[in-house]
Amino acid sequence: xxxxxxxxxxxxxxxxxxxxxxxxxxxxxxxxxxxxxxxxxxxxxxxxxxxxxxxxxxxxxxxxxxxxxxxxxxxxxxxxxxxxxxxxxxxxxxxxxxxxxxxxxxxxxxxxxxxxxxxxxxxxxxxxxxxxxxxxxxxxxxxxxxxxxxxxxxxxxxxxxxxxxxxxxxxxxxxxxxxxxxxxxxxxxxxxxxxxxxxxxxxxxxxxxxxxxxxxxxxxxxxxxxxxxxxxxxxxxxxxxxxxxxxxxxxxxxxxxxxxxxxxxxxxxxxxxxxxxxxxxxxxxxxxxxxxxxxxxxxxxxxxxxxxxxxxxxxxxxxxxxxxxxxxxxxxxxxxxxxxxxxxxxxxxxxxxxxxxxxxxxxxxxxxxxxxxxxxxxxxxxxxxxxxxxxxxxxxxxxxxxxx
Amino acid sequence: xxxxxxxxxxxxxxxxxxxxxxxxxxxxxxxxxxxxxxxxxxxxxxxxxxxxxxxxxxxxxxxxxxxxxxxxxxxxxxxxxxxxxxxxxxxxxxxxxxxxxxxxxxxxxxxxxxxxxxxxxxxxxxxxxxxxxxxx
Numbered sequence: 339x340x341x342x343x344x345x346x347x348x349x350x351x352x353x354x355x356x357x358x359x360x361x362x363x364x365x366x367x368x369x370x371x372x373x374x375x376x377x378x379x380x381x382x383x384x385x386x387x388x389x390x391x392x393x394x395x396x397x398x399x400x401x402x403x404x405x406x407x408x409x410x411x412x413x414x415x416x417x418x419x420x421x422x423x424x425x426x427x428x429x430x431x432x433x434x435x436x437x438x439x440x441x442x443x444x445x446x447x448x449x450x451x452x453x454x455x456x457x458x459x460x461x462x463x464x465x466x467x468x469x470x471x472x473x474x475x476x477x478x479x480x481x482x483x484x485x486x487x488x489x490x491x492x493x494x495x496x497x498x499x500x501x502x503x504x505x506x507x508x509x510x511x512x513x514x515x516x517x518x519x520x521x522x523x524x525x526x527x528x529x530x531x532x533x534x535x536x537x538x539x540x541x542x543x544x545x546x547x548x549x550x551x552x553x554x555x556x557x558x559x560x561x562x563x564x565x566x567x568x569x570x571x572x573x574x575x576x577x578x579x580x581x582x583x584x585x586x587x588x589x590x591x592x593x594x595x596x597x598x599x600x601x602x603x604x605x606x607x608x609x610x611x612x613x614x615x616x617x618x619x620x621x622x623x624x625x626x627x628x629x630x631x632x633x634x635x636x637x638x639x640x641x642x643x644x645x646x647x648x649x650x651x652x653x654x655x656x657x658x659x660x661x662x663x664x665x666x667x668x669x670x671x672x673x674x675x676x677x678x679x680x681x682x683x684x685x686x687x688x689x690x691x692x693x694x695x696x697x698x699x700x701x702x703x704x705x706x707x708x709x710x711x712x713x714x715x716x717x718x719x720x721x722x723x724x725x726x727x728x729x730x731x732x733x734x735x736x737x738x739x740x741x742x
Numbered sequence: 743x744x745x746x747x748x749x750x751x752x753x754x755x756x757x758x759x760x761x762x763x764x765x766x767x768x769x770x771x772x773x774x775x776x777x778x779x780x781x782x783x784x785x786x787x788x789x790x791x792x793x794x795x796x797x798x799x800x801x802x803x804x805x806x807x808x809x810x811x812x813x814x815x816x817x818x819x820x821x822x823x824x825x826x827x828x829x830x831x832x833x834x835x836x837x838x839x840x841x842x843x844x845x846x847x848x849x850x851x852x853x854x855x856x857x858x859x860x861x862x863x864x865x866x867x868x869x870x871x872x873x874x875x876x877x878x
Contacts, residue, residue, distance in 0.1 A: 739776035
């Protein structure tokens with residue numbers, strides 16, 4: 339077993355060697371511009387792009403023409419939300435989203451608010467899921483778009499996308515979902531799930547960074563978006579810019595592998611995830627799972643180790659790469675807004691760790707990480723005045739803290 | 743983020759972890775920070791009645807590695823100092839000793855606050871004792 343061990347697969351994944359293999363010829367030999375119509379270099383590149391488009395469409399139950407290539411999911415989210423807002427401005431100016439969305443969605447919505455759009459940020463329940471009745475009641479005759487993520491990047495919770503899409507369609511509202519964490523990991527079908535637009539990213543599914551896609555539905559309803567970048571009119575006018583052919587080939591191959599291996603891979607990873615969880619719960623007291631276990635990605639575990647601050651825990655397991663919801667590890671110095679939205683107190687948010695398992699993790703690594711974490715949590719609890727007080731029976735919520 | 747060797751050393755081998763009897767009149771206890779902020783430091787000093795010198799210092803800290811290191815270092819520095827010398831310890835001394843980056847300066851501030859809180863608790867206890875002793 340080699341260290342450091344990578345358990346942060348929600349942030350990014352290593353590129354699968356099979357994907358790299360598929361990409362290589364498109365850098366040096368088959369380097370043509372897919373938009374070059376008058377020579378074989380261009381045709382070859384275009385053919386490769388078409389094949390990748392098909393691989394991606396197949397994974398999500400779409401057709402090739404419904405796949406628009408972008409630079410990644412942040413661009414896809416921007417293009418979907420701003421593109422719909424601009425295209426359907428005459429119909430209405432209201433957008434519905436949720437408090438736990440990725441910043442690429444939240445900040446895009448905030449930008450639109452500055453331009454006269456109205457945005458409803460739905461709260462989530464303690465399990466991280468939106469309340470469907472509340473969603474229904476939030477829709478007005480001015481609502482043009484509902485944008486809710488398929489699965490959350492911090493807590494791995496999977497929204498009831500099919501029902502959300504059904505509600506949207508009943509009310510004649512478009513439904514966009516950020517599918518970054520779900521596509522390739524759990525079965526996603528844009529038709530059955532009633533999705534009109536979906537953002538995807540290659541580097542979360544063992545593909546390369548710098549390439550993503552937006553699914554834009556062509557039939558019932560036919561969705562139109564206003565391009566956010568002007569230029570050569572590539573991608574049926576929706577996204578100009580020379581196509582990143584090697585990246586696109588890589589994304590296509592990554593999707594094909596996911597489609598073939600998903601049943602086996604998700605079974606294996608959920609087994610490893612459950613093993614890790616049960617280790618923690620058997621050997622440590624006062625550990626709390628954040629978000630629904632029932633509606634959750636197979637490879638995600640987000641857990642709070644009460645009375646142990648997240649960054650100090652990360653420091654103790656310095657040969658393991660994971661993320662923490664602690665303020666000390668974030669650029670903003672605020673604890674996770676996602677956990678906050680679930681009603682997790684700031685005190686517990688500071689103690690949260692996200693484990694994201696992936697294709698290349700092994701059972702041996704899970705055993706090692708489990709033992710390391712348990713060891714460090716025990717050591718830090720010996721150091722924690724809060725753990726001491728809790729053991730003495732002090733109710734920490736009633737203490738008057740001398741905070742600055 | 744990269745940690746300095748001294749922060750790593752205190753994190754891996756924290757000095758003077760533990761608790762003193764908070765009901766002992768010669769023990770001063772300072773507890774600063776809040777769980778919601780991600781930092782709580784408990785720092786205790788035990789003052790030798792005869793010499794007025796801090797004979798023992800203990801800490802427990804909930805917080806990041808720099809917070810643990812700051813309080814661990816503080817206990818090292820407190821031992822052997824008089825109460826007045828202890829009050830002269832500045833957060834900038836801790837910043838310099840541990841090479842703390844700007845985002846971790848609040849850890850050193852918290853450690854200074856903890857020292858001041860422990861000393862003031864000790865002084866308060868001593869004040870309360872005096873009239874009792876005078877009567878006796």
